[in-house]
Amino acid sequence: MIKGKKILVVHCSDSDYKTHDDISVIRKWHVEERNFVDVGYHFFIKKDGTIQKGRKLKVNGAHCRGINSKSWGVCLSGKSNSFTQAQMKALEQLTIQLSDRIRLVDQHSAFDAKKPFCAGLNDNQVKYLNNLVNVA
Numbered sequence: 734m735i736k737g738k739k740i741l742v743v744h745c746s747d748s749d750y751k752t753h754d755d756i757s758v759i760r761k762w763h764v765e766e767r768n769f770v771d772v773g774y775h776f777f778i779k780k781d782g783t784i785q786k787g788r789k790l791k792v793n794g795a796h797c798r799g800i801n802s803k804s805w806g807v808c809l810s811g812k813s814n815s816f817t818q819a820q821m822k823a824l825e826q827l828t829i830q831l832s833d834r835i836r837l838v839d840q841h842s843a844f845d846a847k848k849p850f851c852a853g854l855n856d857n858q859v860k861y862l863n864n865l866v867n868v869a
């Protein structure tokens with residue numbers, strides 16, 4: 734059954750500045766400007782495809798209003814759907830890695846009408862990722 738399985742929510746950092754291409758920068762924003770205890774995401778994917786770890790998986794994230802306790806958040810560095818092939822490949826690998834523990838992959842915009850450009854993936858990209866999820 735799918736009970737207990739999480740939703741993987743995809744975000745974008747909404748910045749293409751090279752200096753923002755690291756989870757330490759996002760962590761600083763979240764902690765210093767938004768008073769979070771830690772970066773709100775569980776993963777960050779750099780432009781070169783490196784997957785950086787944020788919050789521990791057992792800790793609720795702070796990334797998607799209403800479903801933080803049921804989801805994990807992954808943030809792709811860059812503006813809405815301006816991602817590199819390496820990033821998409823890394824997101825695919827991450828989905829495969831988590832495939833037994835998630836029931837769905839979708840993006841922020843699917844859960845929050847106020848975030849229509851986050852992360853900006855198209856339907857085929859979302860569908861492709863979901864085909865990697867073990868829904869048994």
Ligand SMILES: [Zn+2]
Pocket residue numbers: 743744745796841848851852
């Ligand atoms: Zn988002």
